[in-house]
Amino acid sequence: MATKEATVSDTERRGAALPPRAENPTDDALAALADAPAGAGAVVHRDGDILAVNPAFADLFGLDDPATATGMRVLDFVAPEARARVAAYITTPTDEPVFHDCLRLDGIPLIVRGEGRSVVFAGEPARLTLLTPVIDEFRTADRLHESSEFFRLAFDHAPIGKALVSPEGRILHLNPALCELMGFEAAQMLGQSYNALSHPDDIDAGTPYALGLLQGSGDSYQIEKRYLHANGHVIWVAISVSLVRMLDGSPRYFIAQVEDITARRDAETALRLETERFRLMQTVAEAANTAEDPDEAYTTVLAAVCAHTGWPLAHVYRRIAGEDLLEPSGLWHFEDGDEEEFLDFVVATADNMLVSGVGLPGLAFAARRPTWLIAGTLSTVRAEAARHAGLRGATALPVFAHGEVVAVLEFFSHDADRPDDALLELLGHVGTQIGRVAERAQAREQAAALDEARARFVAHAAHELRTPLATLRTVAGLLGSRRAQMTEAELAECCDLLERQGANLDALVDDLLDLSRLQQAERPEALRAVAVDEWVTRALEVALPPAGVSVHRVLDAGLCVLGDPDRLNRALVNLLANAYRHGGPSVTVRAERDGLDAIVVVVEDDGDGVPEDLLADLFEPFTRSDRSRGSGLGLAITRALVEQAGGSVTYRGSSDQGARFVMRFEEFG
Amino acid sequence: MSGDDLLPPRVLVVEDDPDHRRALALTLHLGGYTTSECGSGEDALEQLGTNIAKPMDIDAVVLDIRLPGIDGVEVLTQMRAQMATRHVPVVLISAHTSKPNAVQRDEYARFVPKPFHPDQLLGQLSELLPDPPRNDR
Numbered sequence: 002m003a004t005k006e007a008t009v010s011d012t013e014r015r016g017a018a019l020p021p022r023a024e025n026p027t028d029d030a031l032a033a034l035a036d037a038p039a040g041a042g043a044v045v046h047r048d049g050d051i052l053a054v055n056p057a058f059a060d061l062f063g064l065d066d067p068a069t070a071t072g073m074r075v076l077d078f079v080a081p082e083a084r085a086r087v088a089a090y091i092t093t094p095t096d097e098p099v100f101h102d103c104l105r106l107d108g109i110p111l112i113v114r115g116e117g118r119s120v121v122f123a124g125e126p127a128r129l130t131l132l133t134p135v136i137d138e139f140r141t142a143d144r145l146h147e148s149s150e151f152f153r154l155a156f157d158h159a160p161i162g163k164a165l166v167s168p169e170g171r172i173l174h175l176n177p178a179l180c181e182l183m184g185f186e187a188a189q190m191l192g193q194s195y196n197a198l199s200h201p202d203d204i205d206a207g208t209p210y211a212l213g214l215l216q217g218s219g220d221s222y223q224i225e226k227r228y229l230h231a232n233g234h235v236i237w238v239a240i241s242v243s244l245v246r247m248l249d250g251s252p253r254y255f256i257a258q259v260e261d262i263t264a265r266r267d268a269e270t271a272l273r274l275e276t277e278r279f280r281l282m283q284t285v286a287e288a289a290n291t292a293e294d295p296d297e298a299y300t301t302v303l304a305a306v307c308a309h310t311g312w313p314l315a316h317v318y319r320r321i322a323g324e325d326l327l328e329p330s331g332l333w334h335f336e337d338g339d340e341e342e343f344l345d346f347v348v349a350t351a352d353n354m355l356v357s358g359v360g361l362p363g364l365a366f367a368a369r370r371p372t373w374l375i376a377g378t379l380s381t382v383r384a385e386a387a388r389h390a391g392l393r394g395a396t397a398l399p400v401f402a403h404g405e406v407v408a409v410l411e412f413f414s415h416d417a418d419r420p421d422d423a424l425l426e427l428l429g430h431v432g433t434q435i436g437r438v439a440e441r442a443q444a445r446e447q448a449a450a451l452d453e454a455r456a457r458f459v460a461h462a463a464h465e466l467r468t469p470l471a472t473l474r475t476v477a478g479l480l481g482s483r484r485a486q487m488t489e490a491e492l493a494e495c496c497d498l499l500e501r502q503g504a505n506l507d508a509l510v511d512d513l514l515d516l517s518r519l520q521q522a523e524r525p526e527a528l529r530a531v532a533v534d535e536w537v538t539r540a541l542e543v544a545l546p547p548a549g550v551s552v553h554r555v556l557d558a559g560l561c562v563l564g565d566p567d568r569l570n571r572a573l574v575n576l577l578a579n580a581y582r583h584g585g586p587s588v589t590v591r592a593e594r595d596g597l598d599a600i601v602v603v604v605e606d607d608g609d610g611v612p613e614d615l616l617a618d619l620f621e622p623f624t625r626s627d628r629s630r631g632s633g634l635g636l637a638i639t640r641a642l643v644e645q646a647g648g649s650v651t652y653r654g655s656s657d658q659g660a661r662f663v664m665r666f667e668e669f670g
Numbered sequence: 671m672s673g674d675d676l677l678p679p680r681v682l683v684v685e686d687d688p689d690h691r692r693a694l695a696l697t698l699h700l701g702g703y704t705t706s707e708c709g710s711g712e713d714a715l716e717q718l719g720t721n722i723a724k725p726m727d728i729d730a731v732v733l734d735i736r737l738p739g740i741d742g743v744e745v746l747t748q749m750r751a752q753m754a755t756r757h758v759p760v761v762l763i764s765a766h767t768s769k770p771n772a773v774q775r776d777e778y779a780r781f782v783p784k785p786f787h788p789d790q791l792l793g794q795l796s797e798l799l800p801d802p803p804r805n806d807r
Contacts, residue, residue, distance in 0.1 A: 467765035467784050468687055474785035475693040482789065483700045491696060498689050 030122035033129045041113075041132040044122050049075050049091050052122050061113075061134055063105040078103050080110060082169045082194070094119070094128055100251065102167040110173050110192040112254055114247070162238075162259035166195045168215055168252040182238075182261055184231030195257070200227035200235055207240065214244040215252050225262065237266035278427055281309045282434070289434040296332060298438040299400075299410060302431060303334035306412060310424070312336060314343055314392065314413040316350065318362040320406055325357035327366060327409060342390065349386035362409035365397035369406065371428040372397050375417050393417040398428040402439035461623040465509055465632055469502040476502075512634040516622060519641035528647045530669040531569055533560040533592045533602060540570050544577035546588065552577070553589040560592050562600050562666035564646040572642040572650070575635050576604040576662050582631070584608035584660060595665060602664045603653075610654040610661075619652050678803050679729035681795070683707045684714040684745065685763075686737050694732055697788040701795070702803025711740030715748055718755050728758065730795055735764035743772050746779060759798030761791060 030044045031053065040057035051070050059067040062078055079087045080102035087101055098116045105111060113132040120129040156163050162179030164172055172195050180187050183198060196204050203226040210222035221243040228236040241258040284305040292298035296317075303315040315334040318327040329350045335343065355363040360381045365372040376387040376395040387395070394414035399406045410432070420428075476498050479487070487495070534556050546552050562569075573590075580588045584606025591603040611619060611626075618624045620640040625633035643650040648666035655661075681698050685691040686709045695705045706728065708714050718728060731749075735742035742762055749755040757778050762770065765784040773781045780794040796802035 464765045468690070471763075471765065471784035471786070472687070472690045472693045475690070475697055475788050475791075478787040478789065479693075479697055479700060486700055491699075494692065494696065498693055502689055 030120040030127055030129055033118075033120055041134070043070070043075070043130050043132070044120060045075050045091065045128045045130060046122075046125075047091065047127065049088065051075060052127055058132065061105075061111070061132065062103070063107045063109070078105075080104050080167070080169060080171050080192070082171070083167075091128070098247075098249070098251070100168060100247075100253065102169045102171050104192060108192055110167065110171050112167050112173060159258075162257075162261075164195065164257045164259070166242075166255040166257055168244075168254065170195050170211070173254060179259055182230075182236065182259060183228065195255075198228045200229045203227045207242065211242065211255065214242070214255070217250075220244055225266075228259075235263070236261055237263045277309060278423075281305055282427070282430065285431050285434050289437045292438045295400075295408065295435075295439045295442055296330075298435050299330075299332055299408065300334070302410060302435050303332065303412075304336075306410075306428070306431065307334055307336040310412070310414070310420070312396075312412045312414045313339075314346075314390075316347075316411050318355065318409040318411065320366070320408060325366070327355045327357075327362050329353055330408075343392075346383065346386040346390040346392070349383045353382055355381075361395050361397045362411050365399050365409050365411075366406050369399055369401075371399075371425045371432070373419050373425065376413055387413070391415055394419070396420055396425075396428065398432045400432045400439065401436040402443060407436060407439045458622055461633075462513055465623065466506070469506040469509070472498055472502045473506070509632045509634075512632050512638060516634055516638050516641060519638065519645060522645060528563045528565055530561050531564050531566050533562060533600065534558075536562075536566065536569055536573065537590050537592070537602075540573035540577060541590075543570070544574045544581070546577075547581055550581055550584075550586055550588060553587065555589060556592040557594065560594070560600050561669040562602075562648070563669040564648060564666055568642045568646040572639050572646065572664065573602070573604070575639040575642070576664075579635055579639075579662075580604055580606040580608075580660065583611075583626070594668065598668050600666050600668045602666070603661060605654075605659060605661045607659045610656045610659050611652060613656075616652065620650070678702055678704050679799060679801070680704045680706065680727060682714060682717060682728045682731045684709075684711065684731060684737065684742065685734040686710060687734075690734075694791070697791060698732070698795075700788070701792040703795075709737075711737045711742065711745040714745050715740070718749060718752075718758075730759040730761070730799060732761050732763065732791065732795070735762055735766065735770065743770050746772050746776070750776065759795070761794050761798070763791070 034042045034044055034053060034055050041055065041061045043054045043058050044052040046052050051073050054064075054067045054070040056067050059065070059070065062070075064070055075091060076084045076087060083102040090099060094117055096116075096118060098114055101113050101115055103111050103113050111134055113134050115130045115132050117128045117130040120127055156174070157176045159176055159178055162176065162182045164175040164179055167173050172190050172193055175187060175190055177187075180190070183190065190198075196208075199206070206226040207222070207224050210224065213219065214222065221241060223239065223241045225237065225239050228238050230236050239260045239262045241260075243256045245253045245256060247253050285302055288298045288301040288305075292301065299317045303317070306312070307315050313336045315336075317330040317332040319330050320327055329352070333340075333343075333347060340347070353360070355366075357363055358367040360379060360383065361372065361374060361376075364374070373394065373396045376384070376392040378384065390413075392413040392415065394417045395411060396414075397409050397411040400408040400410060476495050480495055484492070534554075537554060537556060541552060541554075577588065577590075585608045587607045589603075589605045591601075591605065593601060595601045615624055615626060620636050622637040623633035624636070625631055640650050643664050646666075648664050650662060650664045653661045653663050681703045683691055683694045683698065683705050685694055685707075688709070691707055691709065695707055698705050706717060708717060714731070714733070718731070731745075733742045733745060737745075740748075742764070746760055746762065749758060749760065760776075760779045762773055762779060762781045763784055763786070764770075764781070767783045769781045773779045778798060780798060782790055782794055
């Protein structure tokens with residue numbers, strides 16, 4: 002250490018102005034320093050301490066006085082990431098020129114080319130290193146001044162970002178366009194690692210190529226990667242990097258050209274997304290068009306949506322027809338095929354019926370649109386199971402057929418990211434599209450039911466026609482073959498039977514035609530005001546009560562319904578006839594207001610009411626009690642008449658209180 | 671009933687439609703039978719129940735299938751379950767054209783679909799009876 006201290010004081014003494022040529026002929030270091038052809042030079046002890054520098058060195062590194070360098074370490078002037086290499090170089094010197102990333106004291110980076118040789122300083126071996134600034138070339142007024150200036154202008158005013166980057170990856174110089182692109186001031190970026198501009202996920206995207214250039218393979222590369230703007234948003238850039246070499250081929254610096262392609266990448270991303278969504282809708286549309294039954298379509302859609310979104314799990318809730326109730330189906334989709342993972346959740350779903358508004362499917366059902374929530378937040382049985390299965394997000398979409406929700410498809414994700422609005426809207430379309438399969442299934446069922454009803458009607462009608470025909474044919478047969486044996490009384494009875502059954506047949510055919518006409522007829526366009534008391538009076542003139550039956554009128558005054566008078570009249574006559582036939586001795590016609598704008602007209606009797614087993618199909622054709630002698634068409638016709646006249650008819654009777662038929666109409670006025 | 675017996679065979683007509691019941695009775699009278707009539711399965715079983723005490727009273731039954739309450743097929747089943755009526759000939763009639771299974775396995779039962787010519791009924795009946803009326807009335 003004593004030696005070193007002496008050396009320092011010696012340098013201090015001579016630092017400001019270089020001393021005259023060597024006092025000691027073997028001590029050539031200072032002379033060499035003074036003669037340094039390229040300007041800057043430093044004498045460095047082999048332990049890395051600076052022994053002396055010349056004024057050009059001080060100038061290059063921003064020192065006010067060359068003497069201040071003495072006692073500092075070489076590595077103080079070296080960029081951090083280059084220190085290991087430079088340290089190795091100090092330990093094992095080479096006579097080959099080397100390049101260093103250096104830092105001025107004011108933090109401005111520069112690249113220097115160093116050439117060293119062994120010297121003697123204060124009687125001890127040392128290294129003299131002559132430094133040529135590489136980057137600074139174009140800032141100096143040397144013989145390349147004009148072309149350098151041209152280069153600098155082209156660089157600084159380029160519309161795309163440009164940077165000079167040291168072989169170690171430090172920003173040596175950059176232009177305003179790059180500053181603007183990144184949102185940083187030049188001073189904030191200078192000297193920083195070039196990789197610091199990168200998005201964390203893309204930091205090393207260019208490293209292999211840069212290393213390749215340094216190792217001599219090619220002169221440039223182009224990549225696209227993400228940068229992170231000062232305010233945190235992602236910038237997509239296309240980077241073109243060239244390596245500028247020294248005359249001897251060794252790396253000098255990289256020139257990076259940086260173009261903002263965020264808009265293009267966004268457009269590409271949007272296009273890709275659009276294409277994927279289009280494909281999804283194609284799959285959905287195909288399923289909607291070709292699937293035989295809704296389950297087949299749901300299965301396709303579960304898989305397609307999971308493939309599109311990456312959601313791992315999906316399931317179908319079916320609506321119980323006509324009720325605000327959803328029941329879990331056995332239709333599940335496991336995107337990764339891993340059923341075991343979700344077993345508990347599937348089990349928790351199995352018997353989990355949901356009413357409208359409860360649970361995710363219930364919420365989507367009530368809202369009638371795709372609904373998202375964080376899985377496991379609801380206080381339902383399944384929420385706990387969802388949490389255990391690691392499901393954090395859940396999206397449900399209602400399936401519509403003829404405007405009614407027929408099912409709810411539910412999807413689960415491991416993340417809690419809300420699907421964007423475009424995806425939710427898309428899922429809404431999925432629900433409408435796929436509902437067409439359910440619509441077709443419903444239409445098929447309805448057509449089949451209609452066919453069955455027609456067949457049943459025809460079979461019923463045939464049976465009803467056979468009843469009078471049986472008597473007609475038997476009697477006609479007797480008259481044909483055994484007339485001679487008949488007594489007068491028997492002949493008279495035969496005529497009687499023929500007459501009565503002919504009339505029965507006639508009435509039955511009339512009823513059938515009536516019903517058929519009413520079922521096919523359009524509802525009359527113009528309904529009229531019909532005064533209820535006049536209507537009841539008219540009907541009672543036609544339907545006179547038989548002996549032993551009395552009719553009571555209990556009519557609120559001034560009631561007027563909107564309807565078709567002729568049909569109304571026939572309907573009331575039918576109900577009265579029905580009451581006379583099946584009721585007791587007392588029949589009541591009642592009319593009163595029902596709510597704000599409706600009127601009910603009621604026909605009650607004090608009989609036994611309609612037998613329980615007939616109630617379900619009471620207004621269907623050929624529904625009649627065992628003891629009824631009618632065709633079974635009367636109430637079917639009555640219902641058709643009332644509906645055509647703009648109202649509805651229901652049965653509200655009981656076995657205790659007798660039959661009670663209620664016609665309900667819109668009030669007029 | 672023996673052929674020497676001058677009393678014509680008695681047929682129980684079970685049919686709920688009164689007009690058709692009358693037409694059937696008329697047919698049977700003209701065919702040489704005497705008749706009893708009733709309109710329900712329950713009534714029929716009651717009348718046949720008296721048959722236990724007087725087994726020879728009713729020789730055959732013309733039985734409509736569609737009846738209020740107990741239907742014709744059930745009446746036939748109950749008849750076959752009783753010793754006194756298990757061999758009483760029955761002609762089932764119905765506006766439904768398919769022959770009921772109960773008739774297929776029963777050698778004392780026939781089925782005639784409605785409507786029918788009176789001779790069809792009389793023909794079936796005479797085949798079932800060991801000793802049908804020899805002449806029409």
